[in-house]
Amino acid sequence: MPSLLQRTAQAVQGLVTGLGVTFQNLARPKVTLMYPLEKSNVSPRWHGLLALPVDTETGNDKCIICFQCERICPSRCIHIEATGKGKERVLTRFDIEMDKCQYCGLCVEVCPTEAIVFTPHYEASTYNRANLLYTLEDLHRAAPKEPVARGILR
Amino acid sequence: MPSLRTEELILNMGPQHPSTHGVLRLLVTLDGENIVEVQPDIGYLHSSVEKMMEHRNYTQNIALADRGMDYLSALVNEMAVIRAAETLAEVPVPERARYIRTIFMELQRLASHLLWLGTYGIDLGAFTAFLWCMRERELIMDLFEAVTGGRLHHVYFRLGGVNEDLPPGWTDRCREFCHYFLNRLDEYHKLLTGNPIWQARTQGIGVLTRDQAIAFGACGPVARASGLAWDVRKSHPYEVYDRVEFQVPVYTEGDCYARYLVRMDEMREATRIILQCLDQMPPGEVRAPRVPLNLKVPPGEVYTRVESPRGDLGIHLVSTGGETPWRVKIRAPSFVNLHALTEMMKGWKVADIIAILGSIDIVLADVDR
Amino acid sequence: MSSGGPEVTRMVRIPADGSKTAPVEQLVEVLHRLPGGQILVTSIENVLNWARARSIWPLTFGLACCAMEMMQAMGTRFDLDRFGVIPRATPRQADLIIVAGRCTIKMAPVVRRLWEQMPEPKYVISMGSCATCGGPFYYDNYSILKGIDTVIPVDVYVPGCPPRPEALIEGVLKLQEKIQKERRLTRRLGEAAPAGA
Numbered sequence: 258m259p260s261l262l263q264r265t266a267q268a269v270q271g272l273v274t275g276l277g278v279t280f281q282n283l284a285r286p287k288v289t290l291m292y293p294l295e296k297s298n299v300s301p302r303w304h305g306l307l308a309l310p311v312d313t314e315t316g317n318d319k320c321i322i323c324f325q326c327e328r329i330c331p332s333r334c335i336h337i338e339a340t341g342k343g344k345e346r347v348l349t350r351f352d353i354e355m356d357k358c359q360y361c362g363l364c365v366e367v368c369p370t371e372a373i374v375f376t377p378h379y380e381a382s383t384y385n386r387a388n389l390l391y392t393l394e395d396l397h398r399a400a401p402k403e404p405v406a407r408g409i410l411r
Numbered sequence: 412m413p414s415l416r417t418e419e420l421i422l423n424m425g426p427q428h429p430s431t432h433g434v435l436r437l438l439v440t441l442d443g444e445n446i447v448e449v450q451p452d453i454g455y456l457h458s459s460v461e462k463m464m465e466h467r468n469y470t471q472n473i474a475l476a477d478r479g480m481d482y483l484s485a486l487v488n489e490m491a492v493i494r495a496a497e498t499l500a501e502v503p504v505p506e507r508a509r510y511i512r513t514i515f516m517e518l519q520r521l522a523s524h525l526l527w528l529g530t531y532g533i534d535l536g537a538f539t540a541f542l543w544c545m546r547e548r549e550l551i552m553d554l555f556e557a558v559t560g561g562r563l564h565h566v567y568f569r570l571g572g573v574n575e576d577l578p579p580g581w582t583d584r585c586r587e588f589c590h591y592f593l594n595r596l597d598e599y600h601k602l603l604t605g606n607p608i609w610q611a612r613t614q615g616i617g618v619l620t621r622d623q624a625i626a627f628g629a630c631g632p633v634a635r636a637s638g639l640a641w642d643v644r645k646s647h648p649y650e651v652y653d654r655v656e657f658q659v660p661v662y663t664e665g666d667c668y669a670r671y672l673v674r675m676d677e678m679r680e681a682t683r684i685i686l687q688c689l690d691q692m693p694p695g696e697v698r699a700p701r702v703p704l705n706l707k708v709p710p711g712e713v714y715t716r717v718e719s720p721r722g723d724l725g726i727h728l729v730s731t732g733g734e735t736p737w738r739v740k741i742r743a744p745s746f747v748n749l750h751a752l753t754e755m756m757k758g759w760k761v762a763d764i765i766a767i768l769g770s771i772d773i774v775l776a777d778v779d780r
Numbered sequence: 781m782s783s784g785g786p787e788v789t790r791m792v793r794i795p796a797d798g799s800k801t802a803p804v805e806q807l808v809e810v811l812h813r814l815p816g817g818q819i820l821v822t823s824i825e826n827v828l829n830w831a832r833a834r835s836i837w838p839l840t841f842g843l844a845c846c847a848m849e850m851m852q853a854m855g856t857r858f859d860l861d862r863f864g865v866i867p868r869a870t871p872r873q874a875d876l877i878i879v880a881g882r883c884t885i886k887m888a889p890v891v892r893r894l895w896e897q898m899p900e901p902k903y904v905i906s907m908g909s910c911a912t913c914g915g916p917f918y919y920d921n922y923s924i925l926k927g928i929d930t931v932i933p934v935d936v937y938v939p940g941c942p943p944r945p946e947a948l949i950e951g952v953l954k955l956q957e958k959i960q961k962e963r964r965l966t967r968r969l970g971e972a973a974p975a976g977a
Contacts, residue, residue, distance in 0.1 A: 426887065426890050427839075427841055427871075427890060427894055429840045429869045433842065433843075433844075433847075434843060434887055434890075454884075454886055455884060455886050455887045455890070456843065456844060456881075456882070456884060456887070457884055457886070457923045458882060458884070458917055458921070458923060458924055459917075459920075459921050459922050459923045459924070462920065462921070462922070463917070463919075463920045463921055466919075466920040467920075474916070475916065478844075478845060478910075478916055478917075478941070479916075479917070482844060482845035482848065483848065526848065526851070529851075529855075530851075541855070542855060542856050543856070545851065545852060545855025545856045545857070546855070546856040546857065548852065548855070549852065549855070549856065549857045552852070562849070562942075562944065563845055563848055563849060563942050564845065564941060564942070775844075776844055776845070
């Protein structure tokens with residue numbers, strides 16, 4: 258067992274070594290991102306909020322109402338309803354419960370027409386949970402203007 | 412003079428305690444400063460994952476395995492679930508996908524060990540380690556995000572491959588990160604390994620002998636720190652672990668310091684594996700064709716294991732031929748290591764609880780499932 | 781009351797001596813009656829709110845996966861300390877509880893007790909899908925609580941599974957906005973004289 262003096266000397270030496278390593282970092286470039294002022298570039302594959310882009314040519318939904326996303330969703334947070342038959346089938350309800358969604362991307366993967374896409378947005382904090390139920394209009398509004406999301410790019 | 416009357420004190424630690432790494436409750440019986448007995452009370456994060464898996468098909472179970480099991484090693488969980496289903500259904504996996512999987516599992520190991528090192532540093536009073544580990548972890552998260560789209564939960568592996576190929580330029584970024592990280596690892600060693608305060612808090616504390624480790628079925632770094640050279644990647648190689656060269660770090664002391672060193676060495680080995688995989692990776696397809704998302708797995712039973720950052724993660728899968736598994740049993744490494752904790756803690760002081768508990772790197776979602 | 785949010789019921793502390801109003805509130809009432817006192821009271825309130833919003837001390841309390849992103853947010857790159865968010869280990873010193881992760885039925889009484897142990901004013905951020913409504917664990921599950929707001933009142937919901945650290949920071953900023961709009965000192969005055977207000 259080393260004496261108290263020796264142990265103290267060791268501790269001081271350890272402290273000096275550690276602080277030496279620490280102070281080397283002072284000269285290194287800063288890594289902190291000033292978030293609200295500057296934003297990080299999220300990757301194009303980022304699983305952000307979901308959106309339903311509108312077909313720019315026809316002005317209609319790209320959704321062909323195949324219910325595949327509703328079936329694959331592990332959280333069961335997509336609800337689709339439609340009326341009509343055959344080619345006249347019209348989407349009457351397309352709700353995504355964003356509070357239940359787990360952003361896994363399976364719905365985007367199975368969609369045959371790339372009607373449902375991820376947007377690179379992630380800021381959707383709200384005071385009221387009811388705001389997190391995204392209806393068809395909300396999803397249209399959230400759709401990216403440029404093709405940035407994964408479903409479009411592929 | 413009559414001797415002082417003493418009695419044992421039962422101390423409740425948790426479920427809300429900054430050092431329990433989750434929601435673990437420890438019932439500690441104390442005799443003065445000395446620990447007589449420790450009884451973990453678990454179940455505060457029981458998410459009934461095994462039951463939920465029976466109601467979801469194999470692809471949906473990938474998403475569930477990310478969250479419900481050990482959330483710090485999400486990709487390893489995905490691998491465990493997928494490996495069971497792929498073994499039973501005999502799904503072919505392209506070579507490139509195997510390499511990508513290996514790279515991602517090792518990156519996940521790095522991320523997991525970095526978080527452990529950071530939080531263990533906080534537990535023992537070294538705050539710098541936390542900040543630095545988070546800095547390096549962010550870089551790993553960036554690498555993940557560029558490929559999988561998720562930071563913590565990925566849902567990237569699929570039956571018969573992976574979801575998407577690596578984006579262009581990613582391999583160079585990953586290689587750059589590996590070289591950068593090896594330098595940082597030397598810094599961690601400088602900061603902590605030789606530090607007398609760090610050594611005083613960890614050396615000789617919480618010893619688990621080799622026999623005890625075997626008796627408790629301890630696995631992962633806990634077992635390897637006790638002299639038990641047991642690593643699933645070596646003993647039952649999966650994916651491309653038999654094609655890369657790496658060492659399994661083994662220490663014989665069995666104390667907290669040895670467990671710390673095992674993890675530090677594992678990080679170095681993981682970086683080596685990633686670099687080798689990046690060099691060897693062939694071009695080609697990343698996903699086997701004609702594997703539906705709602706794959707019907709033929710009836711049968713299978714037990715597969717992978718090496719998660721915490722140890723030997725096993726999946727016992729029983730299928731009756733449907734789209735969903737009939738029964739899934741998860742053999743969680745943290746769960747068995749938690750039981751070894753009761754033996755490790757006996758006889759140590761109160762202040763060592765934190766050091767010993769932190770050293771086994773417990774994740775409560777893995778314990779409770 | 782403050783606008784822009786759901787009305788949440790908060791515990792109102794009744795002093796032990798049986799009087800209806802606390803000494804601070806009596807003082808506010810007196811000040812309010814003075815000429816020009818209304819300006820004084822609202823100014824004091826604004827300063828208090830400003831101070832409160834800029835030093836939200838959260839409880840270091842992680843339940844599951846989202847706690848990892850919370851740690852990342854407090855880590856190097858995102859650095860929540862810039863907003864005066866300094867984690868405290870005990871609920872007695874905390875203003876904010878970030879419920880990060882799924883909460884089981886076994887854990888729910890503990891969360892409730894932690895919330896009750898925090899001194900007023902206290903705020904709750906529900907981080908991630910699981911804390912908000914059970915999220916991925918909503919169906920086929922017997923052990924997870926369907927939303928932390930069945931146990932404690934939530935001020936801000938942050939969606940995501942798990943949310944990015946930036947998303948959490950945005951949630952904290954939303955909370956700051958909410959605190960800035962609060963009328964804690966003068967709300968009693970409005971109740972006392974609804975006709976005049």
